[in-house]
Amino acid sequence: MNRRSLPELAPEQRRILVVNAKGGCGKTTLTTNLAALYASMEVDTALVDHDPQGSSSQWLKARGESRPPIQGVAPWKHTADASTTRSFQMRLAFEARRVVIDTPAALSASDFGRWLREADRIVIPVLPSAIDIKAGARFIGDLLLDRHYRSKPVPLAVVANRVRRNTLVFQKLERFLISLRIPFVATFRDLQGYVRAAESGDGLFELARGGDDQEWASFVRLIRWIEAPTSPRVIG
Ligand SMILES: Nc1ncnc2c1ncn2[C@@H]1O[C@H](COP(=O)(O)OP(=O)(O)O)[C@@H](O)[C@H]1O
Ligand SMILES: [Mg+2]
Secondary structure, three states: OOOOOOOOOOOOOEEEEEOOOOOOOOHHHHHHHHHHHHHHOOOOEEEEEOOOOOHHHHHHHHOOOOOOOOEEEOHHHOOHHHHHHHHHHHHHHOOOOEEEEEOOOOOOHHHHHHHHHOOOEEEEEEOOOHHHHHHHHHHHHHHHHOHHHHHOOOOEEEEEEEEOOOOHHHHHHHHHHHHHOOOEEEEEEOOHHHHHHHHHOOOHHHOOOOOOHHHHHHHHHHHHHHHOOOOOOOOO
16 A cells, blocks of 8 residues: 555544445445555454445455455345344444445435434545436435435535546536535546456555555545544534
């Protein structure tokens, strides 16, 4: 892992839920990279994979033994009669200091409520296309109205993912977010390194020429936001 410095961590636990109803926007990429970064800081890190497709579990399986360890939990792997194992595993994972939670694209309201209760921070990745931005805005609108969210309104932020050139396309989304006082915390570029890292069970910065200073700065911004003390969001 690259030895560039990362922000100080908050003393208390953080569970970071990565969500968006849209598939392919980078939920798994963001989850695995955040887990790798936290693990590189020698923090007890867990990765919870709520997606039955199991992409982040596969990533963890491919992860080399010499890499900083990450504890993995895939709750969907356990059937109802194995619920004791499941709750035991979940409890273990939720004792970790940093818990990064990956979710599937299609969310049912009841699943969503359960996952929201598990979260201290919510991160929503959005791709730079008109369709994705529209879907992202709708998702955020629904989330803010969700009764589970309203009963426990934890901080949420949006990150742009797979950005190639300028971020002009995000201007509409930015205006929408400003009106809701939701921060647009970081922009991640479209890099081949993410695809390679996904295959080898690494974080981008664990690869030899994985990421540069610009990409690092984006992760620093995101982690800083995650680690900041909670400021209660006023919901109108
Ligand atoms: N910033 C990025 N640069 C390049 N490829 C990316 C980036 N983010 C995601 N991808 C690729 O896009 C595809 C979908 O990303 P993924 O993280 O699996 O999305 P989701 O979990 O939301 O469905 C994967 O093949 C992944 O490797
Ligand atoms: Mg995924």
